Amino acid sequence: MQRAIEIAYVGIEVPDPATLTSFFGDVIGLVPGDPGGDGVVTWRNDDKAQRVIVQAGPRTDAAFVGFEALDDSVFDATVARLRSIGCEVIEGGDDELADRRVRRLARTASPFGVDVELVVGLEDAAAPFSSELVPGGFLTDGVGFGHAVFATVEYDATERFLVEGLGLNQSDWIELEIAEGVVLEVHFFHCNARHHTVAVAKAPFELPQTLHHIMFETNDRDDTGAAFDRVFATDLAVPNGLGRHDNDGMFSFYVESPEGFQVEVGHGARVITDDWDDNRCYDRISSWGHQPLHRG
Numbered sequence: 001m002q003r004a005i006e007i008a009y010v011g012i013e014v015p016d017p018a019t020l021t022s023f024f025g026d027v028i029g030l031v032p033g034d035p036g037g038d039g040v041v042t043w044r045n046d047d048k049a050q051r052v053i054v055q056a057g058p059r060t061d062a063a064f065v066g067f068e069a070l071d072d073s074v075f076d077a078t079v080a081r082l083r084s085i086g087c088e089v090i091e092g093g094d095d096e097l098a099d100r101r102v103r104r105l106a107r108t109a110s111p112f113g114v115d116v117e118l119v120v121g122l123e124d125a126a127a128p129f130s131s132e133l134v135p136g137g138f139l140t141d142g143v144g145f146g147h148a149v150f151a152t153v154e155y156d157a158t159e160r161f162l163v164e165g166l167g168l169n170q171s172d173w174i175e176l177e178i179a180e181g182v183v184l185e186v187h188f189f190h191c192n193a194r195h196h197t198v199a200v201a202k203a204p205f206e207l208p209q210t211l212h213h214i215m216f217e218t219n220d221r222d223d224t225g226a227a228f229d230r231v232f233a234t235d236l237a238v239p240n241g242l243g244r245h246d247n248d249g250m251f252s253f254y255v256e257s258p259e260g261f262q263v264e265v266g267h268g269a270r271v272i273t274d275d276w277d278d279n280r281c282y283d284r285i286s287s288w289g290h291q292p293l294h295r296g
């Protein structure tokens with residue numbers, strides 16, 4: 001599968017990054033990366049230095065999302081494309097390169113309200129990835145750390161930004177009537193073999209959080225099951241128990257983090273191929289399961 005960029009990291013801003021430490025470390029099974037300045041807490045799900053960056057601030061939402069270009073020419077071409085559709089793109093200084101552990105960085109504001117950082121050369125961590133909780137590791141090779149799903153009232157501008165600016169392609173979409181006259185519409189976009197790296201829901205009005213969820217895919221199906229057991233042993237809300245998505249075929253569940261946004265842990269999604277011709281509308285989210293979990 002041809003690829004040019006992949007999702008490098010997501011930045012989350014919350015008043016106190018420590019509120020997510022047990023969640024990411026003990027429940028999801030990420031491993032800590034090196035701490036950053038100003039109380040920044042980082043997390044890894046593979047050999048890279050950092051994949052989730054949690055910073056302190058007034059927002060409780062995604063603050064930025066990074067995409068890594070495979071090489072300098074892709075970086076330059078993507079920056080040029082973003083500028084050609086009217087984005088103001090600012091090159092990062094030495095401090096930012098050090099914070100993000102990258103060789104090059106360019107930042108722009110996205111229409112969905114989260115800064116997008118294009119980078120090259122995301123560093124490896126000093127030690128290879130190893131998680132006692134996720135012995136099989138996470139699927140990231142050639143597909144980035146996972147996926148991120150946002151909700152926005154600026155859908156049309158967001159689609160243009162993702163497709164014409166970043167060069168993503170639509171995989172498929174969902175239209176589903178969730179209540180009388182209320183249609184949920186979510187579009188899924190890929191930039192490599194992962195079915196979607198970004199998905200965007202059309203929000204009917206401004207929601208408290210733009211970030212709906214981030215997803216980590218385990219190499220081993222049992223590691224997703226074990227993550228579900230760890231979640232079940234907590235009192236965290238489970239908006240969607242185990243199930244299988246209709247469009248990407250992923251076996252997964254969703255847990256609500258202590259800061260409201262959700263995390264999906266899954267396994268076994270279908271992959272995008274160069275001759276992908278299944279860009280079509282689905283009328284259901286899941287072929288089975290993904291029911292809200294009620295504990296007795």
Ligand SMILES: [Fe+2]
Pocket residue numbers: 147149213215264
């Ligand atoms: Fe997802």
